[in-house]
Amino acid sequence: MPDAIRTESLTKYFGSVVAIEALNLTVAPGEIYGFLGPNGAGKTTTIRILLDLVRPTSGRAWVDGLDCRSASLTVRRRIGYLPAEMPLYREMTGARYLDFLAALESRPIDLAYRRQLLSRFDVSDVDLGRRLDHLSHGMKRKFGIIQALMGHPPLLILDEPTSGLDPLMIEAFAETVQDLKREGRTTIFLSSHVLSEVERLCDRVGIIRRGRLVRQTSISDLRRDTPRRLRVFFDGPAPSLPSSLAAALRRSGARHWELEWPGPLGGALDAMRGLPVADIEIDPFKLEDYVLKIYSGTDGDPE
Amino acid sequence: MFLALLGRSLARHRALIGALAALLSAFQILDIVAAYNLQENAIYSQFAALVPAFIQEAMGGALVGSLMGAIAIGFVHPLVMLSLSCVAIYIASEPAGEVEDGLVDLVVARPVPRFFMVTRSAVAFAGGTAAIVAAMFATSRITVHWLTPATAAAVPASRLAWVAANLLAIVWCFGAGALALASHTRQRTHAAGTVALAAVSLYLLQFAAAAWAPLRPFARVSPFHYYDTMRTLTATVTPMGNVAGLTTAMLALLGVAYTLYGRRDL
Numbered sequence: 001m002p003d004a005i006r007t008e009s010l011t012k013y014f015g016s017v018v019a020i021e022a023l024n025l026t027v028a029p030g031e032i033y034g035f036l037g038p039n040g041a042g043k044t045t046t047i048r049i050l051l052d053l054v055r056p057t058s059g060r061a062w063v064d065g066l067d068c069r070s071a072s073l074t075v076r077r078r079i080g081y082l083p084a085e086m087p088l089y090r091e092m093t094g095a096r097y098l099d100f101l102a103a104l105e106s107r108p109i110d111l112a113y114r115r116q117l118l119s120r121f122d123v124s125d126v127d128l129g130r131r132l133d134h135l136s137h138g139m140k141r142k143f144g145i146i147q148a149l150m151g152h153p154p155l156l157i158l159d160e161p162t163s164g165l166d167p168l169m170i171e172a173f174a175e176t177v178q179d180l181k182r183e184g185r186t187t188i189f190l191s192s193h194v195l196s197e198v199e200r201l202c203d204r205v206g207i208i209r210r211g212r213l214v215r216q217t218s219i220s221d222l223r224r225d226t227p228r229r230l231r232v233f234f235d236g237p238a239p240s241l242p243s244s245l246a247a248a249l250r251r252s253g254a255r256h257w258e259l260e261w262p263g264p265l266g267g268a269l270d271a272m273r274g275l276p277v278a279d280i281e282i283d284p285f286k287l288e289d290y291v292l293k294i295y296s297g298t299d300g301d302p303e
Numbered sequence: 304m305f306l307a308l309l310g311r312s313l314a315r316h317r318a319l320i321g322a323l324a325a326l327l328s329a330f331q332i333l334d335i336v337a338a339y340n341l342q343e344n345a346i347y348s349q350f351a352a353l354v355p356a357f358i359q360e361a362m363g364g365a366l367v368g369s370l371m372g373a374i375a376i377g378f379v380h381p382l383v384m385l386s387l388s389c390v391a392i393y394i395a396s397e398p399a400g401e402v403e404d405g406l407v408d409l410v411v412a413r414p415v416p417r418f419f420m421v422t423r424s425a426v427a428f429a430g431g432t433a434a435i436v437a438a439m440f441a442t443s444r445i446t447v448h449w450l451t452p453a454t455a456a457a458v459p460a461s462r463l464a465w466v467a468a469n470l471l472a473i474v475w476c477f478g479a480g481a482l483a484l485a486s487h488t489r490q491r492t493h494a495a496g497t498v499a500l501a502a503v504s505l506y507l508l509q510f511a512a513a514a515w516a517p518l519r520p521f522a523r524v525s526p527f528h529y530y531d532t533m534r535t536l537t538a539t540v541t542p543m544g545n546v547a548g549l550t551t552a553m554l555a556l557l558g559v560a561y562t563l564y565g566r567r568d569l
Contacts, residue, residue, distance in 0.1 A: 048408075051408075051411075051412045052411075053407070053408060053411055053412065053568070053569040054568045054569065055566075055568060073414050073416060074414075076412060076413060076414045076415075077414040079412065081408070081409075081413075083405060083408045083412075085405050087404055087405035087406045087407075087408055087409050088406075089315075091315070100307060100311060101409065101413070103304060103307035104304055104307060104308070104413040104414075104415055105413060105414070106304075106413075106414045147409075
């Protein structure tokens, strides 16, 4: 089975500005892939190349094994897209907007599924009858999500899907993504700055910085490999540090140590056996910490 | 799919098309009523004497001071020609506006062939302006029939239809020019403004060439050069060549639009 998305040496220059350079990424079918990067890193350009809205300077991209350039129409039949900046026909009502976009699809829209989405995202008949320019930002975003999902496409490309949504609607979005994941028929390529959401929903992440993919890894591997921060408190003065913990020590105080332990925590706990430990605080894994290091270039990777 | 796109485009421009159709139709009525009154009072010759020769020449020759000339003015007045051209230009610049607003992301991210976007805009500007000219034509015929049945017989509908077709061919040229530019640029104001300015300049060039002989060779680049209303109305010429030439220019510009839009980053 071909990759749901694959890019090979994908490069795009806008004049002398490098948008993306030699980007190689793969997304497996049925996967939920978080595409992360600071503003201007090249996320939207990559997405727009997949949709053939922008033509690459060099390199190629495929969706379900189909070339995004030469088989553009077939590729776009498989994609539901939510742009980051939600473009609207301001003079339209919500219902007309959805009907108009449904008329541009190559296959009929399942109206029952659309109604289900409208209900899940709490869009009432009154909202459907209102002009789009009279709606709040969050409500416009809901229409954006619904228009991307309503065709039940095999590939969803969602650029900042929850920006502007209230917590209830963020939850509704997460439930929808999880339902799609359970069904197993949809691949989701999701770009977001809300890292907690990415951590919760995605199977894998790709991190792009200055147009280059600097990391592509699964969340479970990240959880396993990312050093965990431990604070160990003692009943009395801190004892001398066992040699097996020496490399992990970041800071020590009169009555505590601060450790950064890579890999499973069992080894660290074993090393503390017999010591007068009063308490241990373990920071949970946070994708945010990991990603911020990469964004800021303090992860030790020169690129 | 195509009809949905076309319907949306026409819906977005229907107020503009409707308003100009109403205005220019009202202008036809006023023009013919005023001409009728001039004829009734037999002051055409005085009126013609007031108009400098080169302006008469630019506006169609000696027939300016006649009822037939007045009928023609409804189709040859610069405000009529330029306002129609500007509507065509504005509608045709929609592809640049869609890129500017980001709406293109929503539409072309779906399985919509790129050439649909150009064809949609071409049909919209051509159809929109054709509807306006049809309204002008119908209003002119009805008004002339109502006021001066004898003159109506003297100017057969087919002659006036040729005038209207010639006017439409000019307007479509500018529309196609705007569509070609809008298929390249990212800003609607840039596409529409540039071509509108070109339309005004080319009109002035044709007008100035009527007064100053050295400009005449250059006036050939102006679409307005290929519009001979009076001689068309009096059946001296049938502007088939003019219409064919202007249509060819329009088709060439549409070809440029398709090529540019097919290659561009949206």
